[in-house]
Amino acid sequence: MPSVEILSRIQFAFTIAFHYIYPPLSIGLGLCLVIMEGLYLKTGLSLYKDITRYWIKIFALIFGIGVATGIVMEFEFGTNWATYSHYVGDIFGSALAAEGIFAFAMESAFLGVLLFGWNRVHKGVHFFSTCMVALGSIFSALWIVIANSWQQTPAGYRIEGHDLKARAVVTDFWEMVFNPSSVDRFSHVIIGSFLAGSFLVMSVAAWYILKDKFAKHAQAMFKVGLSVAVVAALLQLFTGHRSAHYVSKYQPAKLAAMEGHYDSSAVAPMYIVGWVDNKNEKTTGIKIPGGLSFLTHGSFSAPVEGLRATPKEDRPGAVNFVFQMYHLMITIGMILIGLTLLALFLLWRKKLFNQRWLMIIFAWAVLLPQIANQVGWYAAEVGRQPWVVYKLLRTSDALSRKVTSDQVMFSLILFTLVYMLLFTLFIYLLTRKIQHGPDVSDNAEIEYDGYYHDNITYHPTKL
Structure with a gap:
């Protein structure tokens, strides 16, 4: 049977990866809801009210599943990672307390107004609630990313105690919050979340267009997304570059793993595709000579620190895995840019909704931001190994001392079964809501007809 460390890492990776399906969707949907309801207030068109109310129901479903799956990880800190929890308790406690008080509580409170406030509060109050829910979801991500970023680039702390009793204590709260990687990583995560939510909106809208259902509502949804x-x-191009730049400065071994760069100090190529042979310390594939040197230092001839500059025991072990995940994230990012720019061009030419093949692609493209978000985290977290707190606490030293392999395996199996049931329930409820579609106001079609010649073309100046 695998060791406690391996099983605990697998369990936490599984539970957090499953949980991370939902927060990006709620963050991205939150922004889309603000835009939809803002358009309703600006134009007075019932169509925008219809689609706002429709997506609020889906937002509530995603929010509920996200909360249920997120609680599990907090328990894992105590069951599987007790030494880690003791070590970072002062840091994590500050960040998670702020997340609960300033983000989750605000988001939950205003969600009630969002769901049940239609026709009970003033339009402006309801829109304010929508903005607060969207802002709360972003703040929630902010504090979680701050806590994780501190593990990547610790700052504003001191170490008290020794060995198993050692712990990091906050000495400067704001230095801890604005540690060297927090701003870049937060912006990258939030932009990825906006992509996840907006592509969900476009996916559902594309499906309606393909089925010739709720045509005008679907086209309005698609344009918002x-x-x-x-x-x-x-x-994401900008935030991704900024994130890679901080990695090159503060975690050079991780960057070297991302690009399969082994020479201790040499000009580094940038691989388009490739394969890393970690045993022989060799990377093969299609590459741009000096590309990584240029991206990190602005010069094709600048040396970049490689994996051989780091002792083997301090290097990431799964170099090829990190390499592949990182490059898959970049590939998907470029595909998303191409898809969105093509759709924007066709929208400008008033031909977008005639392109059935493109609507089919967008119906399935909802998976792409989710995959990119997941593999981006895989690259970041596996690339940080063998450290759970970079250069301070090894993953192998962060485990609970009383937990056995059998116990972790048993709980992993139970989590897998429960999460499969939750995911099945989520897909079932989401499918039902999509098939039902928005509740169309009696005057929505008539109001919006002045903005369209038919179901396809429209007057962009009136939008």
Whole structure:
């Protein structure tokens, strides 16, 4: 049977990967809801009210599943990672307390108004609640990313005690919050979340267009999702570059693993595709000579620190895994840019919703941001190994001392079964809501007809 460390890592990776399906969707949907309801307030068109109310129901479903799956990880800190919890308790306690008080509580409170406040509160109050729910979801991600970023680039702390009783204590709260990687990593995570939510909106809208159902509502949904996705996809280029730059400065071994760069200090190529032979310390594939040197230092001839500059015991073990996950994330990012720009061009040419083949692609493209978000985290977290807190606490030293392999295996099996049931329930409820579609107001079609010649073309100046 695998060791406690391996099983505990697998269990935490599984539970957090499953949980991370939902927060990006709720963050991205939150922004889309603000835009949809803002358009309703601006135009007075019932169509925008219809689609806002429709997506609020889906948002509530995603929020509920996300909360249920997120609680599990907090228990795992105590059951499987007790030494880690003792070590970072002062850091994590501050961040998680802030997340609960300033984010989760606000999001939960205003969600009630969002769901049940229609026709009970003023339009402006309801829109304010929508903004607060969207802002709360972003704040929630902020504090979680701050806590994780501190593990990557610790700052604003001191170490008290020794050996198993050692713990990190906050000495400067704001230095801890604004540690060297927190801003770049937060922006990268949030933009990825905007892509996840907006592509869900476009996926559902594309499905309606293909089925010739709720045509005008679907086209309005799609345009809202596309407006978010275009900006987010292009911004992700910038945030991704910034994130890679901080990695090159503070975690050079991780960057070297991401690009399969072994020479201790040499000009580094950038691989388009490739394969890493970690045993022989060799990487093969299609590459741009000096590309990594240029991206990190602005010069094709600048040396980049490679894996051989780091002792073997301090290097990431699964180098090829990190390499492949990192490059898959980049590939998907470029595909998303291409898809959104193509859709924007066709929208400008008034031909977008005639392209059945493209609607089929967008119906399935909802999977792409989710995959990119997941593999991006895989690359970041596996690339950090063997450290759970970089250069301070090894993963092997962070485990609970009383937990056995059998216990972890048993709980992993139970989590797998429960999460399979939760995911099945989520897909079932989501499918029912999508098949039912938005509740169309009696005057929605008539109001919106002045903005369209038919189900396809429209007057962009009136939008």
